[in-house]
Amino acid sequence: MIQTVIFDMDGVIVDTEPVHHFAYQQHFKQLNIDVSPEMYASFTGNSTKNIYERLKTVYGLKEEVLDLVEVKRNLFNDAFDQKEDLYLLDGVEDLIQELHQNGMQLILASSSANVTIQRIFNRFDLDQYFTHKVSGEDFPKSKPHPAIFQKAAELAKTPVEHCIVIEDSTNGIMAAKAAGIYCVGYDSFHSKLQDYSLADKVISHFNELSFEKIRFIKH
Template structure:
């Protein structure tokens, strides 16, 4: 995709882009895997990154041919995640993202959050770090029919922005999310988060290591 000559909307992924929560998500997932006595390899876990929790557990149940309701596993994992979220004082925003959010907002750029996380987790993050005032809309992939890498979430985000896809950009740190943006026909920055080093970002339109690299395009 070609970078828009005029960026009117930035669509943010949340985990790994707005908040450094990949590690606590991983801990919560693996505690749940241990709870049901399945041995999940790093390679298999990598395929879950960027997907909704329900979609991840649907894949897990199918892979191991388990006689377990994936929705029950979602609740198990969510309980563990919330415990980490509320009790880990080191949890923080990704370095530089607050500055990018504030700068884009001040320039009149519309901001949309498009995350595979459940809305209660999105609200938990936005309330804790006081982000609500900056964003026009928040979308949870858990409320949609399909999960990333399906493009539905980004198509909806572009629609809610009120601008054409040609004036929107996505910021993603996962290969599933990047694929979703590709299929939605929206330019995507691949953010290289050190905590998601297993993601190749190879299909991103432009790879960045620091959010300040986006400033020049605003």
């Protein structure tokens, strides 16, 4: 029986991808580098630090990785604070509330930085539902490495066979499966160029899930 649901954030709870895209494109222009749409799509599920490590290697950037991260984060924060049309994804708040009311433990495991996670949680008042929040910036390797989900299960004090992960990216699904956790792939119109073939179940709307459906998922 499932006891813990581990949510990814970006593309699952809220779509901040347009804000990230805007911030990255502004920064790429400042750095005078041309990043292809295919390369950009391959970043999905990676931490900002890992993305800039890769960009530094590919483009021979002279700036320190942490300085690059800081510039992008400031660009994101400015854009985020100015963006009024930012909403939770359709149906996810209802699912979160239903799971919480029925005593299901909820944990966030996101590649986003801690400061970004808290910004989203403050804006949408989500702290009341989640027992823990885990950020990809606290791990040396990003998804598809399983460390973030292993840590989430450890914090939940729940064996992996009694957890599920809800993810929208190829890297996130690979990470969940590498951690030995059942994975629901959320294939929404926000998800671009992602592969759901490794997911145990694929949904396109959160009304396809409920407490009863999740509780009796078998690994």
